[in-house]
Amino acid sequence: MRLLRQHADGSGLLEDLLDAELSKGALAPADRGLVQELTFGVVRWRSTLDWLIARKTDERPQKPSLKILLRLALYQLFWLDRIPDHAAVHETVQLARDLGFESQSGFINAVLRNCLRERPALEQELENLKQRSLHLGYSHPEWLCNRWLERWGREKVCSLLDWNNTAPSVFVRVNALKSTPENLAQQFDREGVLFTPRDFDWAPGGIAFELRSHPPLASLPSFREGMFYVQDPSTLLAVRELNPQPGETILDLCAAPGGKATMIAQLMENRGTVIAHDVEPGRLKLISENCTRLGASCVKATSPAELEALVPATQFDRILVDAPCSNSGVIRRRVELRWRIQPSEIERLRDVQLQLVWQAAAMLKPGGTLVYSTCSLEPEENSEVVAEFLATVPGFTRVSERSLIPFNDATDGAFVATLRKE
Numbered sequence: 001m002r003l004l005r006q007h008a009d010g011s012g013l014l015e016d017l018l019d020a021e022l023s024k025g026a027l028a029p030a031d032r033g034l035v036q037e038l039t040f041g042v043v044r045w046r047s048t049l050d051w052l053i054a055r056k057t058d059e060r061p062q063k064p065s066l067k068i069l070l071r072l073a074l075y076q077l078f079w080l081d082r083i084p085d086h087a088a089v090h091e092t093v094q095l096a097r098d099l100g101f102e103s104q105s106g107f108i109n110a111v112l113r114n115c116l117r118e119r120p121a122l123e124q125e126l127e128n129l130k131q132r133s134l135h136l137g138y139s140h141p142e143w144l145c146n147r148w149l150e151r152w153g154r155e156k157v158c159s160l161l162d163w164n165n166t167a168p169s170v171f172v173r174v175n176a177l178k179s180t181p182e183n184l185a186q187q188f189d190r191e192g193v194l195f196t197p198r199d200f201d202w203a204p205g206g207i208a209f210e211l212r213s214h215p216p217l218a219s220l221p222s223f224r225e226g227m228f229y230v231q232d233p234s235t236l237l238a239v240r241e242l243n244p245q246p247g248e249t250i251l252d253l254c255a256a257p258g259g260k261a262t263m264i265a266q267l268m269e270n271r272g273t274v275i276a277h278d279v280e281p282g283r284l285k286l287i288s289e290n291c292t293r294l295g296a297s298c299v300k301a302t303s304p305a306e307l308e309a310l311v312p313a314t315q316f317d318r319i320l321v322d323a324p325c326s327n328s329g330v331i332r333r334r335v336e337l338r339w340r341i342q343p344s345e346i347e348r349l350r351d352v353q354l355q356l357v358w359q360a361a362a363m364l365k366p367g368g369t370l371v372y373s374t375c376s377l378e379p380e381e382n383s384e385v386v387a388e389f390l391a392t393v394p395g396f397t398r399v400s401e402r403s404l405i406p407f408n409d410a411t412d413g414a415f416v417a418t419l420r421k422e
């Protein structure tokens, strides 16, 4: 409840607030799972829950804290099987009293019990809502649903919205600098990690494992020894297209926290140089930490001042621009993102992205490869950036362009364009 109130007050990102709360270590593993489920579920289903609350309270405005209490209880009653109804109602009423809402506790009790009495009819209404009003039924912003509907039509959009509302799998990439798929598999067996190796056309060779259940990953010897990196397979497409070779000099322009830079080092067998540049000093530190853990010794975390000093003496064989973006392809992983993303932000990011590709183009050797990637599904940030770049900078050709879309590829969304400098 405290977490959800802090989040509603704008006191921080949900994932950060949750991490800070859980890192206090006061909760048993099962309780940690429940806190995460409740927090993420309430934020994910916010607009559907609010529709339900409005429907059961004659649309009377509710105090923010009361609304959060009702969301928490209704999420348990309508979305979760693991909490008995009477416990969810009792706990919520008790929590209301503890928070000083003694006089409203009767009202909360009445609303929740009324919902329970009408459960079959309300469940049917929630199903109908998906037909009548996509954004309320699937709990997404209306403008985002409309923009996706125009592009893909109803069936695909419903599939995408369902994907966004499903808890994501954890994937790890085998770190070939420290291990092999076989060794990691044996080590995971010893550590009680249940997993399934998964091949993708752009990530073959059994390097992606989907985890079905696991102890806290950071506590595992396999993690400390750098045998794997937590990473969705969709993020590996850009590195595959970059096709780094041992001995080359490569720039990863937007590199933090280093997921792709360390995969580049892996493909280069640590021979050559990867300049892993980022503008955020705090995030540069993450690159260094990850490289140390993974043994990616050819990667150098590099600040803007350091990059400026390197250029123009250095020209790069290949450059990856994994640009900051709206992240609309990874909404299921970033639970609150759907409520933060704005059309104006997409426009602003497009300018940043174009600047980054222009900056990269000037540092690339003739004959070199430039890969532009995002985890956005929006054409403004993807093919339109590439088209504008090609229209404004002579001497580049488009080698390929590929989008991964959850309803086609069953992975997170990603866009990757490969360009060559003549």
Ligand code: SAM
Pocket (backbone or CB within 6 Å): 235, 253, 254, 255, 256, 257, 258, 259, 260, 261, 277, 278, 279, 280, 283, 322, 323, 324, 325, 356
């Ligand atoms: N490539 C990273 C990986 O695989 O782990 C993820 C990169 S993330 C999508 C985008 C990064 O761009 C952020 O770390 C952000 O700090 C950085 N960034 C934002 N503006 C930038 C700029 N003007 N120049 C370089 N990096 C920038």
